Amino acid sequence: MKRRILLVDDEANVRKALSTSLRKAGYETKEAASGEEALAQLEEYQPQVMLLDLRMPQLDGMETLRRLKQRKGPAPSVVMMTAYGSANDVMEAMRLGAFDYVQKPFDLTQVKQVVAKAMQQPDSGEEDGSMHPSPEEKTDRPGFLVGLSPAMQEVYKLVGKVSMSRATVLIQGESGTGKELIARAIHTNSPRAEQPLIPVNCGAIPEKLLESELFGYEKGAFTGAVARKQGLFEAADGGTLFLDEVGELTPSLQVKLLRVLQERTIVRLGGVDPIPVDVRIIAATNRDLRERIRQELFREDLYYRLNVVPIQMPPLRERKEDIPLLIRHFLAKYGRETGKEGCYLSPASVEILHAYDWPGNVRQLENTIERAVVLASGPAILPEHVQAFLEELQAEPEAEKSGIRFEDRPMKDIIQEVEKEAITRALQREKGNRLRTAKRLGISRSALLYKMDMYEIDVSEE
Template sequence: MTSLELTTDDAMSKGLVDEFTHCFTGECRVNVLQILFRINQVLTQNADLATLVSIILDGMRQQMRMQRGVMMLYDRHSDAIFIHDSFGLTEEERGRGIYAPGEGITGKVVETGKPIIIPRVIDSPDFLDRTRAHNKGRKQDKLAFFCVPIVLAQKVLGTICAERVYMNQRLLNQDAELLAMVASLIAPAVELYLIENVDKVRLETENRRLKSELKQRFRPTNIIGNSKPMQEVYAMVHKVASTKATVLLLGESGVGKELVASALHYNSPVADGPFIKANCAALPEALAESELFGHERGAFTSAIATHKGYFEQASGGTIFLDEVGELSLPTQAKLLRVLQERTFERVGGAKPVKVDVRIIAATNRNLAEMVAEGTFREDLFYRLNVFPITIPPLRDRGSDVITLADHFVTTYAAEIGKPIKRISTPAINMLMSYHWPGNVRELENVIERSVILAEEGVIHGYDLPPSLQTPTETGTGFSGTLEDRVTAVEYEMIVEALKASNGNVGQAATTLGLTRRMLGLRMDRHRLTYKTFRTAGLRPRN
């Protein structure tokens, strides 16, 4: 470059400066080009919002001579607009600067997505001065205020607001346009910040809230029942919950072993960790190892990616192995190693995976008998049987039947919007006299069905399934004679056979050792029909 060219360029630059200096605004704005250049550099390199905000606020204070500048962000989930960073405000003043959409000038900008310019802020009824930064005896009567939205894809993410004294309306408009351009440039970085920080904090808060609710829901005091057998269970849960000892839950199907396992987890030192449930009975033998311990990519034909098994997912928390007695002997051997060393390899992998997990197992089978039969490993049984808790069957829990029934009535009546007020005395007697082979799960299904059928706000005996119907309720009551008692026993046996066969008369007749015709005659005598047992079959709940 020649000296002549340099002189010419200098002259042109000086001319541009002079033009901006004397553009009837009273101030030169060429120096803000450096701010835009630095913003563009940050956006190109890392889009760090903290750096961008620092550049913008410094430029507003130094080059644009603002008295106050504020960057505000909008959290649409909490519907709050809050100060992210500022200058000219104290920490206390910043803390007070929270608005809702439509509230004050800032709220209106967020609500409409349009900038607002106030030449004399003191004259604006929308200026709330929530920060109380204007009550210090300063000369505030000539302050102008303007606020521009930060918008991306028609979604308002926040605002940039500023205050200063302007002697020229054109300069005020020019500065508002400049900051609107800056807001447009940084909008993608603001959205990313909100997703990674504000939304993350909100989701973490929501996660903590949900875990707290689960903890309250599954605490032992919320397991319904006050019978002596259940009081013993509560005492055992209280003693072992605060430890990381392996627990083996024993009891018939439907007694509530999963509920007790949840109570153990949510009252344990790892309550904030994951609670992973693995139904061993539902795991196909060929996939059980992969589901429990995971597999590496390419371990078998359909293994297109690395898969973390239940144990890895539960690391830092609790794994609940339901129906553990259904596992095959090879899978039992691998489970034994995890209990001993807390280490395993994924299927197709050679690298050991170490986990820190509490194990709670459950079964409705007699594991000691299975050990004697050779279908369950003795060493695994002793590893699992560290702290056994036996959950009593419903038939041994006395008045808990009615307590649970009332609870399920309240739950399902509210669910379907039906005002069920009570269970009639005959229905209560029927519930109390039944032997409940399906335990609490069966009771829940019975009550759900009865709530649907009940009318006039009362559950009557005839709303209960045929399997619970007593001879009195069906007109086959007895006064104590041998003939009447035989009739009652016959009724119960026919009901049980029809229930077991889902209303298949031929199958029920075979079970009872009768011909189809003979069973049909006895059903007519007891006023029973196979259709009742097909339409009233109890469905299992997930």
């Protein structure tokens, strides 16, 4: 059996490199320089896999994929390629039925691994409910997720794949990693996008009040219930209910939620008649639910009902390559809000932010940038503007929820350690050259030498 691959890219050198590598691996390849040419070759060539560039003139990769999936009959597994992808590009490609998504410049070994997996897929022309989006679906939604690290790419792929289904999703991760943003991305990319998305913080509302808020109540159900009230399950009918901090639910509410997931009906407080609801549940937690199950604080059967599609949000310290993107995003956001659109971070401030471990994750970084923009008297955001807020965040409750504790030392010591690491990293990048390092950090050479002496930093010049 032939293992055919169609390589679609407007750059000839990219097609040649891929073709040479894949032919050596035993595949048959054919090249197309445009989306139009690729679609024209499909019927005659009938490839099992298509490597498709996202950015091409005229018919781009996304529109090519869209037209490909609207065709009748067998279709190849599509692997998207781009050097300029965004979070929305990844999610949109996966939502439209792409098998995977790789970024340029790519590792040819990685490409061959992805192709091998794609070759194992069943005929992608078969109906599966997610391969043929209807024409009225929106495909130009605004981007609101920032970060293109490998860890976040995997999250975006899951969001794109799961958005078209009604499967229950459990988003897990430390506080501040952006779990609600992922829930909103799933809803926004789903057929329920025009219906409500209702978020509920299960840990912030007392049990009795939360029960009445979720399920509603009949007139006379309790003192003060002077009229019937719909609950949030009914209000979200046809849409999505986002249950944040679901690990904080009490045992009785866990039982009621399990019943909703099993029967797709609710009963109002004081009522007897079941009311059908069409609600997609997306839950999130920063708790280790398996540990809570062992402690008999969370029902195992509910866990499996919620954990149909798990999404694990990486902490910021594990995707530090996203920090520059996040910094630019938050600078632009708060620069506009405060009328300081020309503000920027000094190189020394950037080094400090990159060296910090961010126990409060993206939310802590955002708060730090917002405060720094407000405090800065001029366009430059200096280390003292950044450090002032990091010190106040030492006892931040959200950071404590993440399960990571600050060391029991004065914050001054912690900041000095961060500064020492930033200077050491800068020296290593500049191969010990003091003048270039000082310029990178935005300080004078004498100030650098003073800091090196104070912190006993010894990096020899190469």
